[in-house]
Amino acid sequence: MNIFGNLIAVLLGGVALGAMMNTVPDYNSSFQPFAVFAGKDGIGQGRQFIAELTALKRADAISYTRFKEDVSRDTSATFLVAELSISGRSESRQLEAIWLGATGRQYSQSARLEEAPRNLSLARFEPGLTDRTVAIFEVPKDEIVGGRLALAPRGGMVMDSAVHFAGPAAMPGNQPMLRLEP
Amino acid sequence: MKNLRWLAVTAVLFTATLCVTGWSVLKDLGHQREWKAVSVSGAEGELDGIRVGVREARAAVVDNKPDRALLFVRIDLQGLQTNAQSWVDCRASLRSSDGQMWLPIYDYSIRGAIRILASDGKDNGDCNPTEVTESSPTTFDQIYRLPASALDDLTLRVSGYGTRPAALAFPLKPEVRRFKAE
Numbered sequence: 001m002n003i004f005g006n007l008i009a010v011l012l013g014g015v016a017l018g019a020m021m022n023t024v025p026d027y028n029s030s031f032q033p034f035a036v037f038a039g040k041d042g043i044g045q046g047r048q049f050i051a052e053l054t055a056l057k058r059a060d061a062i063s064y065t066r067f068k069e070d071v072s073r074d075t076s077a078t079f080l081v082a083e084l085s086i087s088g089r090s091e092s093r094q095l096e097a098i099w100l101g102a103t104g105r106q107y108s109q110s111a112r113l114e115e116a117p118r119n120l121s122l123a124r125f126e127p128g129l130t131d132r133t134v135a136i137f138e139v140p141k142d143e144i145v146g147g148r149l150a151l152a153p154r155g156g157m158v159m160d161s162a163v164h165f166a167g168p169a170a171m172p173g174n175q176p177m178l179r180l181e182p
Numbered sequence: 183m184k185n186l187r188w189l190a191v192t193a194v195l196f197t198a199t200l201c202v203t204g205w206s207v208l209k210d211l212g213h214q215r216e217w218k219a220v221s222v223s224g225a226e227g228e229l230d231g232i233r234v235g236v237r238e239a240r241a242a243v244v245d246n247k248p249d250r251a252l253l254f255v256r257i258d259l260q261g262l263q264t265n266a267q268s269w270v271d272c273r274a275s276l277r278s279s280d281g282q283m284w285l286p287i288y289d290y291s292i293r294g295a296i297r298i299l300a301s302d303g304k305d306n307g308d309c310n311p312t313e314v315t316e317s318s319p320t321t322f323d324q325i326y327r328l329p330a331s332a333l334d335d336l337t338l339r340v341s342g343y344g345t346r347p348a349a350l351a352f353p354l355k356p357e358v359r360r361f362k363a364e
Binding site: 089090091092122124126127128129 | 249281329
């Protein structure tokens with residue numbers, strides 16, 4: 001009986017160890033911010049910022065003026081432009097945006113458009129001030145419907161919150177050329 | 183009795199592990215936070231052998247965006263090189279009474295405003311302890327973007343990585359200049 005009891009204890013220990021090993025968070029999931037979902041009004045409140053998704057636009061090409069010269073960029077995929085209105089809460093912070101595609105792929109903002117006016121990549125948000133900004137992604141068309149936008153503080157995101165906005169229910173109308181103004 | 187002894191050893195080792203890891207994490211956090219901010223009544227204070235003086239504070243409000251302001255702050259630092267090196271870096275942040283924190287803007291397109299607001303029309307660059315000397319005060323200029331309503335109740339905190347959590351806290355009463363948009 002004693003041997004049987006010990007065997008059960010060892011087996012239970014092995015099962016418990018296996019369960020712990022399979023459920024322990026990996027490095028990536030440990031360092032993910034907490035997900036906060038925006039309401040139906042399109043407004044989401046993170047720990048350090050409040051953001052409103054005001055529009056999602058799709059375009060084949062984007063143009064803007066930089067140092068008095070017209071710049072235009074096109075893409076073999078499609079440009080997805082998220083227009084946002086963001087207020088800082090407790091301290092000055094820069095944010096980063098990721099498009100979580102319908103297939104599960106994650107898209108960072110397009111580095112080719114970092115210098116576009118009001119681009120989120122270069123913006124910093126101050127407590128008590130609300131500023132308009134745009135996050136621009138280059139994505140395949142089938143990643144838009146069913147995808148979602150995630151906004152999080154840049155840098156240390158441990159124990160912080162990321163605001164998630166639901167993507168469009170229908171494909172946004174396409175513009176051959178989208179002009180971005182300051 | 184033997185089991186109790188093992189439990190006691192486990193509890194002691196667990197507590198020791200918590201203390202060792204917790205202490206280093208707390209020290210790291212202390213280098214980021216300013217828990218021991220010392221209020222300075224005048225325009226000068228001393229922190230870890232470096233004398234810090236606040237020389238100018240001037241805000242600009244443009245009439246087409248009266249809710250926000252650019253605030254220029256000029257400080258100077260003086261002390262031994264070894265003391266300046268122990269600061270490692272220099273952080274000059276603005277605080278409101280309800281804990282909001284504004285950090286300086288490093289964008290060169292906005293730094294032009296320093297030349298407009300400074301009494302001598304010069305921009306002496308961001309606060310940098312490596313430039314501090316014992317012989318004479320070294321001047322630094324910072325610019326901030328914040329709500330105009332916050333200008334009435336501001337504190338300037340100056341600290342370095344090596345001094346934190348200690349910091350100097352200066353009450354700030356900026357002169358406000360109003361500009362017309364072109």
